[in-house]
Structures are given as structure tokens and as C-alpha cells.
Amino acid sequence: MLPLISLILATLVLGTVATFFAGARSRWVALATSVVFLLEVAVLFVNYSGWPGYNGALVPGFSESESYSWIHLSWLQINYTVGVDGISLVMILLTAILQIATVIYSWAEERRPAAYFGLVLLTCLGSFGVFVALDILLFFLFWEAVLVPMFFLIGFWGGPRRRYAALKFFVYTHVASIVMLVGLLALVFYSGASSFDFSSVYAAARSLAPVPQTFLFLALFFGFGVKFPMVPFHTWLPDAHVEAPTGGSVLLAGLLLKLGGYGLIRWAVEVLPNGFHVSQPILFFIAFLSIVWGSVLSLSQRDLKRLVAYSSINHMGIVLLAIALDSSLGLIAAVLLMFAHGIVSGLLFMTSGSVHHTFGSRDIPAIGGITPTTPALSTMIMVGSLASLGLPALISFPAEFTALLATWNGLGYWVFVPLGILVVTAAFYLWMMQRMLFGPPKGVPIGAHDVPWYEGVGMGILVAFTVLFGVLPGLLVNVIVSSPIKGWPGP
Amino acid sequence: MTDLPLVGFIGLSAALLAIGLFGILTRRNFILLLIAIEIAMNATILNFVYFAAYTGGTAGLTGQSIAVVLVGFAATEVAVGLAIVLALNRLKGTINVAQATELKL
């Protein structure tokens, strides 16, 4: 059988390298890479047993598995092991979609386009790697590999405080990674796993006693949680988002935050069930805190990007909540939510980027009534905002519905917290729309015109997927449900 | 040979070492520093000689030969030190180590 995942990795690596050296033609190379990537992901989906019609059976193990020896010492067995299940497949699809949308959206990037597109591709390459890696070192490697290009994207192409933001981003996520690495190493060596492979770690670690499991789980959770980001370790996010170039923000919100969620599901929750159970109250507390804090803070933001950034904290809080519920319904909701948030926050960050390009500012009170000037952009903002506040027929709705249903099933009346916050979420989006889109025109420069074609196409791709999966969420759910969520306490 | 007063000799070499260290800490003149280092070094050599005698036998010969080697080594070390101090004196006109503080923090 074709080593499909390695093929995709090779495509991305070659595409990235070629982009770096392609000079003025780099955007074409990046686009070609993205198209091939998307097609290959489509093949991956078609090959997957859970696709297209879910037949109610679980797919045994991981599909498309490949494993080659990498580091082979008596005490250190590390392999290049990759594979996908439904969860990673959905995340991979998100990666492919965001990559192509970002490349097209940034088509006119003028400052060192080769480096810019190369770094964008590198970020996606790293994310893809995280989603397919089934070996701890490989996973960590890709995890960290995402960090460096993002650091440069923020630091070089960013806004006025980009240096501060880049450093803050780097330090926060790096510290988290390090705690996570300690956890991962301890996971291997304390469990006595024979190798760093997921399968052997999984087999060995689940039988650990609750106490070491709890310590390990908390270490891993901290590592993944900062990426989430969980309150109170979230302050890197607004700064990074605000200062990052639009493409960077899109990938940051769309992909990087998802790495945390994915990692938590794959490497902590599944592997350390006892530690997870002990830590559940902590997770719930942080999830609720993030939900409330993110939403309330969004309300007080003036900067459009900052608003979207804080709303990300809110949404990822719901993801955390869904994961913490420890039910398959919650897990499905979490994965769906991550996918939905990836697409929608990407769209919203693109719109804020376009607002900035068009009006020279993202200050919500300073801009008003832009709809007559930029109808297309306004429509995108509306679609993004409405999707983000959970409008049916758009992608977030099935995800949020499932998440809240799962919350009710798991936590009972605590569901009032996320439910009540839905109103606040609606409030800050609506208020933003009222101030920016509606009312008499204000702060609109003379000669302002609607978004250029490439920005429109970039956003259009995301809108299309927002609607497609909003109307047909079953396409994703069937894939997620069929994945081998091993040992999961039944649906 | 085993009736030598162990503690006394160790005390002597310890005292020599202490004197050497005290000199290193308090002297600013490079030549005096060299002398202090040599005093401390002599404590070591004395130790080897003494322990060699204490150990006795063929193993004891090791210590004595080491002592001889160390005497030679000490001379080499001083030679290198003098080379450096000469160059320093030529360039700066002083052999006070406290005045060579261009590199700091």
C-alpha cells in the first residue's frame, strides 16, 4: 500500500523548501503545494473506512500506519511512527483547508514573500506532523517545529509590538512544552513502556497507579493547556494574535490552539485514564474559568482582533469542558468544536485583517457603518460572527449543541455556565457588528473599496466550508465516531 | 616507617596550603601570587612524599616519583606565569593584578 502519510509529509517538506527558494514565484509554489496537500488529504479521507457512510463499526486501530526505526538504543526506542484515526483525520482536513485559504488570502504579501509563504507552509507542516505522529519524540518534534515559524511570522511580519508579542509567545509555549516534555518522558520511563510508540506507551501507562498517573496527567495537561490557552496562562494569546500578520493569526487560532486540544485527547486523556479522572475537577474549573473569562473580556475589547482572540479563549474553554466530560459525546463535540473554531476563527481573523487593510485601523469604536463601502467584507464579518455565536446551518452549531448536550449529561445544571455565556458571546459579537457594520459611516477613508479578490477567495473558501459542514455535520461526525477511541467509557 | 605521626604531617601540609591560599587571596602583586601558589603546591608535594612513606613498599615509590614530577611541573608552571607577567608588565607597566580589570561584569 502507498505510504500516504509519508507521501504527504514529503509533499509538504518539498513544497516548503521549494517555497523558501522560489523567490517571486514562491506564492505559486505554495499554492501548488497546498492544492496537492488538499487532494492528498481527500485521498486519505476516501481511503478511510469510516468514510463516507458510517456503518456503525469502529475502525480497528489506526489507519495508514507506518513505522520505521529512528533512534534505537537499549533504553531508548524511538520510531518514526505515523497513522491516523478519525480524530486526527478531521484535524488534518482543517490543516489543509486553512493552509490553502491562508496562502490565497496572503497572495499579495510583499515583504519577503518567499520567507513568508515558506513559514506558513512550515507551520502547517508541523501541525500535520503533530496530528499524524504516533511516537512521543516525533510528536514533540513537530509540536516544537510549529513554534519556530510562528515566532518568525509574528516577529517579522507583525504589528508595532511584534517583538514583544513574538517573544512572549515563544517563551510561554516553550515553557509549556518543556513541562509537557518532562511529563512525556516520565510517561515512558515510569510506565516502563518498551518504546516511545503510542501503542506501547498506551498499553503500559494505563495500568499505572492513580497517583503517578495524576502527576503525569497534570504535567501533560499544563503543557497542552497553555497552548489551549487556559486561563490564567492565556495572556500570550491576545498579544500574539493582535501583533501577528493576518496569515499568522489564522494559523495561530486555527491550528496552534488545536494542537493543545488534540494533544490532550491523544496523549493524556486516552493514555492516563485514572489520572484524568482524578484531575477532572481541575479541568472543569479551568474550563469554566476560560469560558467565562474569555467571553467577558471579549466584551470589553476595542480592537477587533483582540476581541476575536479572547473569544477563542472562550471557545477553547468549551473544548476543554467537552474533553473533561469524559464521554464519547463530549469527545465528539470537542473534536467538532475544534474543527469549527479553526475554520470560523480563521475566517474572523481574515476579516479583521481585511478591515485593517481597508480602513487602516481595527479600533471598533473608531470605525462605523462600513457596510455600504465594503458589502462583501461586511457579509464575511457577519457570517463569521454568526457562526461563532452558534447559528444553526453554520459549522459551530452542531458542535456547540453536542458539547452542551454532553455537558448537561455529564454535569447537570452546571451547563448554565456555558449556556449563559452564550448570551454574552452573542452580545459582544452583536455589539461589534452594531458599531462597526451598521450606523452612519465613520472612519471610512476616501477611496476605500471592498476586499481584493484574493482576500475574498481566501475568506470564501472558509465560508464555503462553514456552510458545508454546518449543513452536513454528519460528514465529520461519522469519521470521528468511527475512530478507535480505545477504552473510552461507552457513549 | 609506619610510626610517623600522621596527623602532624597532614597538619603541616594543611597549614602550608592555608598559607598559600591566604597569600593568593590577599596579594595583588603577581610575583607574590606566584610565590603563594608555589607554597600551596609544596603542601601537595609534601603530602605525596609523606603518604609514600606512610604507604611504603612499591606502592610507596609511586608517591615519591609523583613528588619528583610535581617539582618539575611546578617549575614549568612558574615559567609560564612569568612569561605572562612579563608581557603584561611590558604592555601595562604594572604587575598589580587589581589594575587589570578591563574585563568585567
Place this chain on the structure above:
Amino acid sequence: MAGLSGILEWAFLVPLLMVISFVVVGLAGTRLKRLEYGGWIAVLFAGAALVVGVLVAAAEMLSPGQYVNVQYTWFQLPPAAGTFPNGFRLVAGTLVDPISALMLLVVTVVGFLVMLYSIEYMHHDRGLARYYAELSLFLAAMTGLVIANNLFEFFLFWELVGVCSYFLIGFYYEKPSAASAAKEAFLVTRVGDVMFLLGIFLYFYTYALAGPGNGWAASGFVFTNGNQPFLAGAMGGNSTLLTVAGIMILGGAAGKSAQFPLHVWLPDAMEGPTTVSALIHAATMVAAGVYLLAVTSLFLGFTATDQLLIVAIGGFTTFFAATMAVVHSDIKRVIAYSTISQLGYMVLAVGAGFAMVGLFHLFTHAFFKALLFLAAGSVIHAIGTQDLFKMGGLRKPMRITAAAFAIGGLALAGIPPFAGFWSKDDILGGVYSQLGTHPLYWPFFLLAFAAVFLTAYYIFRAWFLAFSGDGPRDPTLPHAHEGSWVMQVPLIGLSALAVGSGLLIFWPNFQSLLLNGAGAAGIPPVFGPTDLALSGISVTLGVAGILLAWRLWGNGRVYVLPESSWAQPVRRLLLNRYYFKVGYDWIGQRGVYSVARAADFVDQFVIDGTVHGFERMFAALSERLRRIQSGVVSDYAAYVVAGLIAVFVLLLLVAPYLVTLVGGA
């Protein structure tokens, strides 16, 4: 007519047609200047939808029963032990039964007429393609909601109609008040939606866990007739849960149907075009809350506590909203308060166990309220103001409008034989019949009864102010004239329905529609005047209200309440809408927003400040430690000696102690 029942399978065509209309008009509307920017296309599709709607209603009338068809599985979970032991499935499908047929009829009829009316009424506005596209989407969502076959799908369309309403209220988005009203409407209904969502969870959960409900989750939670066993089984151990579920559904309905205390948004929603007010905020969408209550009561059931609460909310709102309508001078707002008040009657009916009676009132109300709005729109279209005190004497230039408004007013006031009489009377009669077993209904019954008088008074106050007298009080108003046939046809059509729709109750086929939908409610509804004394009192009250209105406002009179009157504070209270809006704004701005600002401060200075504190700490430490690098080699030698001593301390004292602590390697 067995052949006609085949149409039931095609009920989904109605929303589908309107979705197509939405897509076509939305994409191509701006290029179709000749067709009113797609307006005529929308009218065409609405007409087609009307035909299907009428056929479905007819088929249902001829062979009452129901038809369930699950079309599409959204997603499903495999069965396994846990919360949903038989699996879990969410579906989107259609359910055509008597009540959905009735609603489909209302929505398509009013929708078509309003769409047609808009062609002229909206002619001079900009953004028409957007208008018709949104209106089409609204009709699609509303008809989808009506034929939804489960609560989840219901909620989906429920949210969609909410968004359409949001956009249509904010149609004149350049007006800050319109943008603000749109937001307010969305937010207030959102509060209800959130409760509704929890209600759904509670029902899903309760029924899924209760014995007979196991299969329900796997089947997609679809509505099935005669769910009494569900209710009984579930109530065995979970009556509290069911009560809460009912309250949550009530919350959702109160948001959408603008019931106390979530009523504030509806008067402000009048910022939208009058056509929108007629269709969405009078005839259809706001009735969705009542429809939700009816569907829930028929298929899922309420507990007695829930019923009392619903009765309380409905009865109180009826009176509460009517009082506010008494003093307002904006013609659309008066009608809007009237809408709230009338919705209160319907809620009251559903709560008392007469879901079908409530729906009957919904049916008649849709027509006469749409008529009132369109008539008001006709006036506004002609003279460009909504202020009743500027109008006057319009009956001469606008005879058809004046007559239409009067018919609508009589229907609203409950004067026989107009439509409102029959349905309102059935409600009052129904509630009255329950007073014996439920004495707690008494105060709300009385409030609802009293509201009859107020209703008649305020609507005729509006009529007299606008249409009686010699001419406009504001001489600067343009000369009034009647609209073209495009506006007159809907007025006439709706007038006919306002007169006749109540009488339909005497048509057995129609009555069977109402009777067959009532399977689960428990109390057999009685239609037509039953208690003549009660009817007599209510009609008397109505007539009294009209007479009072004539006494104070007839023939161009303007009644000015004396400044010293005891009623002045009451009037101010009413004009300020009981200070509800002020209060909510205060909660929003002073409360939530202040908290948000404070949180922002904490975020920036406490959380981030701590991080920066660490940064500064390390910097300070670095600065301190740097000083040991003095540059003097003797100091370095001193460090070596000090280090030597430290190493000895470690080796001889500290480390041995630590070794005993950790117990060796």
C-alpha cells in the same frame, strides 16, 4: 380525495422553494432591477409555496392524521452503555399534522400577501435584493420550523428565524436606532433560546433515560402522537426534571413571543419596515413561541406547575402589555403592544391545557394583526409619519385603509362576528372552565378579562386619532392617498380573513383539524360560543372600550390628561414601559460591561502583571549577580576558596543528610 394526501410527503417543498428563492434573489437580485431587484421572483416563489401550503392544509383537513418522514440523519452515535443506551441520533425531517398544516397555512398566506404588498411599499428603498432574500430565507426557516419533526430541528429553524428577524429589524442599518433594536431583539430572544436549548437537553435526557424513551434517542427524538406513556413513564421519577424542562421551554417561548419579562424587544423591533413587522413581528415568528408551547404540550407534556407558570405569564402579559399600548403615540408600537398582549392570550390558552384553542387564536390573530400592520403601513407609506398625534382625518383620502384598520380593530377588540371574537372567547371560556379545578388561575383569568376592555380602547384610540376628524393635526404632512392595487389586494384579502377566519370554526373540516390535533392535551376543547354570559360580558367590555375611546378621541378630539391628575405618574410609568428597558440597559452597560472592563484590568495588570513581575525579578537577579563579576582576579580566587568551603559543607554535612532523607540512590 386520497390522492391529495400524497402532497403531505412534499411538504418540505415549501421551505425548499423559499431557500431557492433566497439563493436566487441573494445572488442575482442586485442585477434584476426590472423585477424589483428580485422582488417579483420572491413573490412568485411565495405564491408557489402558498399553493403547496394550501394543498397540504386541505389534504390534512380532508384526512386528519399525521405523516412523519425522516429525511436525513445529521449524525448518530453507536449504541453503548451510558447515557444513551440505544445510541443517539439527530435528524432533520418533516412532520405534517393538523397543527403544522394550520401553521403552514398561516405562514404561507400571510407571507405571500406581505411579499406582494412589499413590492410597492418598499419600492423606494435601497437594498431591495437583500430585503427579498432575507424575507425568503425567513419564510423558508419559518415553514421549516412549522414542519420540523423534532425539537432539535425545531431549534435549528428557530434560531434561523431569529437571525432573519435580526437582519430585517436592522434593515435600515444606517439608522443607529435600527441597528440597536436589532441587537436588542437578538439578545433578548437569545436569553430565551438558551433556556430552550436546556429544555431540549432535559427532555432528551429525561425521555432517553425513562424506560419507553430508550428508542426515542435512537430514532432521533421525533415527535410521535400520543406521547402520554412517555410523559407518564418519565414522570415516575423525574417530575422535578420535567418541571424544569417545561420552565425552560417556557423561557424560550417567552423570548420569541415577547412575553413578560422578555417582552422589551418587540416594540423596538418596529424599527424594521412595516411589512416586516406585519409578517414577522405580528403574524408568524412571534407566534413561534406559542407554537413551541403548543407542540411541547401536545407531544411532550407539561407538569401542573409548568401549566400554572405558563398561565401566570400569559395572563399577566396580556394585561401588562395592554396597559402600555394605552398611552403610546407611535401607531406601530401600539400595535406591537397589542401583539404582545394577544400572544399572552395564546400562552394562557396553552397553559390552561387548550393548546388547540391557543393555536386557533394564533390563526385568526395572524390575519387581523397582519391586516392592522399593513393598514398602518399604508398610512405610513402615504404620509410618512408614525406619530398618531400628527395624523387625523385620514378616513376620507384612504377609505380602504380606514375600513381595513377598522375591521382589524373590531377583530382585535373581540366584537362578533369578527375573527378575534371567536378565538378569544374560546380562550376565556376554556380558562373559565378550569377555574374550578385550578383556583390559582383566577387572578390571571381576571387580568386577561380586564385586558379585553383595554384592547378595545387602545385600538380604537388609534383608529380615531388617525382616521377621524377633519384633517391632519400636523399641516406639514403630505397629502394622503391610497396605494395601488398591489397594496390594496393584501389589505382586502386580509380584511376578508379577519372577518371570516373566525367563522371557519363552523366548517366541520376545519374544526376537525383543530380537534384532531388535540390528542394529548387531556381536555377536549370546545369551539364556538359556549357560555353566553361570559361572552356577553366580554363583548360588553369591548364595546365599552370602544365607546370610551370615542368619548375621548372621537371626531378629532384630543384628550389631554390634566397635569395635576392622579394618573400622571401612572402615565409616565407606562410611557417609560415600566422602566424595563432602562433596567435592562443598566444591567447590560453598568453591570456586565463594567464587569468586563474590570476583568480586562485584571487580565492586563494582575495576570500579565504577575508574568512581568517574574520577568523583572529575573532581570533584577541578573543585575545583582552580575556585580560579582568584578574583574579583579583576586575576587575570583576568593570565590574559588569560598566555593571550596561550600563544597566541603555540601559533602560533609548537607549531602549525607540528604542521603538519609532519600534513602540512598
Place this chain on the structure above:
Amino acid sequence: MDLGSFAGPFLPEILLLAGTLFIFLLDVVGVRSTERVGAVAVAVTGLALLFVIADLGFAPLAFLATIPAGQIDAAGTGSALYAFTSLGLIFQAVFLLATFLVSLASLSRPSQDRGAPIFFGLLVLATLGMLLVAIASDLVFLLLAIEVTSLATYLLVGYTRKDPRSLEAAMKMYVIGALSTTLSFFGASLLYGAYGTTNLAAIAHVGGAGGVPVLVLLGYGFLIVGLAFKATLVPFHAWAVDVYDGAPTDVTAFLAGGSKKVGIFAFFLVFLAPILFVRTGTGSPFANGAIALGPILQITLGVLAVLTMTVGNILALLQKEMKRMLAYSSISQAGYMLIGIAVGTAPALAGATLQIFAHVFMKGAAFLLVAGVTAWGIGPLIDDYRGLGTRRPVVGVAFALMLLSLAGVPLTIGFVSKFVLFSAAVQAQGYFVWLAVAGLLNSALSVFYYARVLRVMFFEEPAAEKFPAGAIVGGSGPSELPAGGFGYGRAAAIAIAVIAIVAVGIYPQPVLGAIQAAAQHFVAVGA
């Protein structure tokens, strides 16, 4: 024993000795140009490197092997001065590699540099001492071998004799070095007194046969302090910063990339035995259980390791000068390396060895690069590097790779080495996990100052047009700058380093496998 078979195993050492003498001879006969003298050094170290690699069992070079197979990793006899261990050979390779890179890069030093023969001669001589350290099996032999290196490097630091900063550095290094030497010899004398022998293998096997506990502890204490000078452990590090700063940068590269590791390996040699035989529970000199020497030493070394990395990092945080920042970073790296011996298991030693191997490429090459850009006229401050990354992207990326590798970012050799090292610490379990935690937290702290350099290089605009356009090698720049590029030697050295950083970072198995095998033998023989 015929001379040939005796000399055979020492071919690399003899080669270096010959090289040194030949270079000094060249000076006498008047051949003094950098290129010619340097070529000798490059050739000698390169050839010696090949021999060592061959001895390590690298099959394609087997015909160059000089040590009979049985002699490597043979159990010590208890009397020999030297022993060939595969780990020692790996260290020889590391030392030779460092010298090779420095010599190669130094080919690009100004051709008429007066001190070239002295520079290269002392360089090779110092390397000779280092090679001897790597095969030492006797404490005094070890210390003397270290002194060969030390004496050569004292002179190397001040070899220009014209630069007051260099001379000051040489003076400081000499004073502290001589003090430390004295202390280590004193420690050796105490151990001799306690055990009656200075042979490391014999000490390892002496069992409970003797010794006064306090004497042993004091002896090891003096040795820790004496060796800590070379390994630049805190608080014995103060000289290093000034010396790294003041010395000619190429010499600094040698100090950081090469001679500092001598100290670490000396720690391995001296402390593995006492740690191991107590850990394994056999042959403790204090069989009566009075004190557990091994854990005591481990804790002491662990404390020193944590102190070293932490203080080094904190001091590096605010450094404004590039060389001093790198010097402090170098100090903190020594702390990581010390974890290897503090844990004392074969995996940990392997991790530390890989870290040392990596450090040659990361830190050594970084100093070589700094020396190169300094020649362009870039000042000593970090801020002077503004815009380097954007104006000279190849140099910028190379430097960035070294810094990222130092920070431990994946796909670099620095990541692999830290990964293995900390894995080993975690694998040892117990309180060693805290060493890993401390190390990891420190590497997080270190990100601050590495990232700052990246920021300055890539995100900030240069103050003025400082960087001549043109290729990295021999490009033509404006006349006021000496050259547009680094010159071939330096460019080649940096290229080798960069390739190694990435290649080993991606596929470490060959290097890591060899090191791990060597470490296992080392532990097996030592125990």
C-alpha cells in the same frame, strides 16, 4: 616490547606532538604565513581524527585503526597510566574535531598575523594534552595531562602579546588555573593517602581495603573544585567569562568548544568509579556502611550542576555583549553536561557526551562565526547585530541555527542531546527527575536570551549599512571592510558545523548509537 607496537596505539598523540614541533620548526625557519602553518595544523588534526574514528570501529576506515581491538575497553589492570576506552576515544574525536574546526576557520585569519605559528602550535599542543586526558587511567597522569592543555591555553589566550584585553584574560586564567591545579593535586595527594594508589582503576577496585572516610571526602572535594575550574562550574566560573571575552575569538571557540570538555571528561573519569561501586553495592571503601559515598557525590555534583546552569542562564539574561552572553551560556551548558555524571548511568553519560559533542558545533562554531563577523566590523554588542539576518541571510540563518540548537529546539543536535540527557535523568527515576526538571526549566529560561539575539538579527533594522552585499564566501564588498565574506576556511568550518547540527538533529542514530555503546562499556569497565 618493540617501539612500533608501543607507538601504534598512540599514533594520534604522536602525530600531534610531531605537528607541534614541526610548526615551531617552521617558525624558526621563517615560514610564518597563516595559511601554511595552519595547513599543517589542519592536516595533523584531521589525520589524527581519522585515526581515532578508525579506532572507534568505523568500518570504512578500518585500515587506519591503530589500537588492537582487544585493548579497547579492556578491564583496567590497576597499574597502567593509560587505558583505551571507547568513550575516551569518542572524547578524543570530539577534541580533535574542535581543534580541526578552529584550525580550519583560523585559516581565514589575516595572512600576515605575526603569531600564526605560535597560535597553531599551541593549539595543537593543547589538543595533545586533551587527547592524553581522554586515555588517562591514573589520577596524577590525568592531572598532568590537563596541565599540558592548561599551560598551552594560558599562552594561547595571550599569544598576541599586543592586546591588553587578551593579556589580562591570560593572567586571570593563569591565576585561577594555577590555584585550581594546586587544589586538585592536593586532592589527589589526599586520595593517594587514603587509597595508597593514584590509579583510577585501582581505586575502583580497592574495595573496602582502606582509607579514612574524611580523607576520601576531602580528597574528592578538592578534586571537584580543581576540576570545576576547567569545566567552568559555578562558583568557579568567574574567570571563564572574562577569558572568553578577552581572548581572541578563535581561541575562545577552542576554549568553549574543546578545552572546557576536558574538565567534564575528567569528572567522568574521576567520579564514575566512586559513584558506581557504591550504587552497585559492591566494594565500597566504607563497607561498614558508615557513609554512602556515591549518593553524597551525586548530590553534590547535582547541586553544582543545577547551580551552574541556573546562575549561568540568569547572568546571560541581561548581557549586552555577544561574546559574554555566549560565555555565560557556555557556563550553563556545563551544568547540563554535569548532569551526566551526577546521574551516573550509561544513558546519562551518553546524553552528556552527546551534549558535549553537540556543543562543539553549537558553541564552538558560534564563536567562530562571531570572530568572522567581527572581522566585518560588527561591534561586540548584541545590538550591533541588528539586521544581520535580513542583510546576510545565510550567515543569519546559520547563526540562528546554532542559537536554536543551543536553546534546544527540535531538529537540531542540541535538542537531541538535551532530549537524551533529560530522558536519561528521568529514566534513572528517583530524585534525578528533578535534575531533568531543573535542566528543562533552565533551557526555557535560556530561550529568553537566545530569542533576543534572533529578534535583533531578524526583526530589527540595522543602524547603518554595515553589511557588504555579496556571497558568504569571498564576495566583494565596499573597500572599508576587509572582506565581503568569511573566507573559505571559516566558511567551511561553519558549514560543517551547520550540517552536523541539522544532520545529527534529524538522524542521530549513528552518532548516538556509538556513544551509547561506548558509555555502556565505560560504565561496565568502571564498575
